[in-house]
Amino acid sequence: MIRQRVKNIIDACVEQGISEGIWSEAVAGKYTIEVPKREGQGDFSTNMALVLAGIHKGNPRQIATQLVSLLEKETEYIEHLEIAGPGFVNIFLKPMVWQHALFSVFEQRGKFGLSSVGTNRKVMVEFVSANPTGPLSVGHGRQAILGDAIARLLTATGHDVFREYYFNDAGRQMRVLGESTRARYLELLGLPSQFPEDGYQGDYIQDVAREMITEHGDALKDHADVAPFTVKAKELIFKNISGTLGRMGIIFDNYYNEHTLYEKGLVDAVVADLRSKDLVYEKEGATWFKTTAFGQEQDRVIIKSTGEPTYRLPDIAYHREKFRRNFDWLINVFGSDHIATVPDVLAGVRALGYDDSKVTVVLHQFVTLLRDGKQVKMSTRKATFITVDELLDEVGVDVARFFFMMRKADSQLEFDLDLATKESQENPVYYVQYAHARICSILRQAEDKGVQKRPIIEIDTTLLVAPEELQLLKSMNSFPAMIEEAALGLAPHRVIFFLMELAGQFHSYYNKHKVITENIALSQSRLCLIEALQIVFHNGLHIVGLTAPQEM
């Protein structure tokens, strides 16, 4: 907000310069205004002179001097100006500008930081979408948290968000799941059995088999159809998955079942439509989709010679349905192992006449667990992976959420269990939460000591002049823009970094300045400051699904 105001001032001065014929209008819109990294370089700075000099081979410092003489007339916000380095114009604002930021925090309270950029934009976030063949592993955990945090951020910025889980309950994998279950069932009954070569080896399959024995005894031992086994396994595993998601506070608006695509004839429809556009052909008994027409190296099979579709076909049908359901933005959160499917699906929707630029795929890299400084080996085949449930048992929901959000999706994530289980010191989760709890504690303390809390209008905010206080005010002021950038950039890790930074600033401030002192007016101003901080911590933590404890 303040940034925008400063930008307006600069824009006006540049306009004036252009109309007076000092500068060419080629600069308009080319320069930026930013927050300098280093102290002493002002609250904001602009590279306008450098940009203009670049266009006309002029002298940047001379242009900067002209700009400064125009800006100098703006005395309401600007305290003073400096020309620095190669030709940056550094702008120092009056402290009052920042002190005023407190007002909007208190005006908006729980809504401070929320925005409306996404108003009237209907967006679907598809995430997790794990096959119901086993419990969620830590990789799914990252995806679940990432997807949920993205959804929360988008909600916070006014989007109409719909969370969906694509439930893959058709095809070969389900059959193998049923066969695995039957084999365990027979095994537990002491009967001869043959475990499928690529079967699911996890203990949870035996749990399903045990459940079936309780329900049916040995009545199914000669049953030719695997269906009852598949159905039961799917049911129990799904219950397990949704239970895990529930523990993490993740609620989907819809589970989209793959089999409904077949029931409604939507899969066949895709083939027919592609065929009518001459994008499908038969070869070696299989049906191929001409993905080479969309820049790929080779065509892809969509129906195997056995008559079974490959995974891409229902995927394309599913995405077409998403378009038909009128979303403005389709976000898919996938593990990086699904990278190969992305171009196929995009080619599919494009072939069907939809705008694939509405689809954004967030690919996240893998998670490695670290215990005692060593990597924990995991194998899905042998079912030696660590499940999300086990992780939650060990570190708790807040810590798991926080750690999964700490890295940008593009980076591999190293989850250090030793650090995560530490209840103190270096655990960054508590570092942030402690800042919030500490503020709550000071506010309680003030109440006990009888220091009156006063409404913001009666507070003398000009008493907040310590460098640390101004820094805190600036950080708070940048909170809404940060949320917006994190949301639109689908980057929850930015919120985490912001909160850690703010917590650091607060802890330093706390150690340097006393909030409650003999000086009543100053104490009240500082109480206001930290109450505003409390609001920011609370909102920031909640926006990404973390709790803000009052005490720890």
Add this chain to the structure above:
RNA sequence: GCACCAGUAGCUCAGCUGGAUAGAGCAACGGACUACGAAUCCGUAGGUCGGGGGUUCGAAUCCCUCCUGGUGCACCA
């Protein structure tokens, strides 16, 4: 072989999409509580931003190339 991602302090990672003297947390070392909560703070030390070219006023950031690691490149999902 091809595609995508990553390579930044001893370790784990940021770096606001091209800005000024590259940052933080751990780890190391030295300090600060008869208390607004020490789950905290202050200080010291630590760098050829993987290598090499290029683009320009200016590059960790953009382009090319090479090296290393991860993930894919099925008539598995």
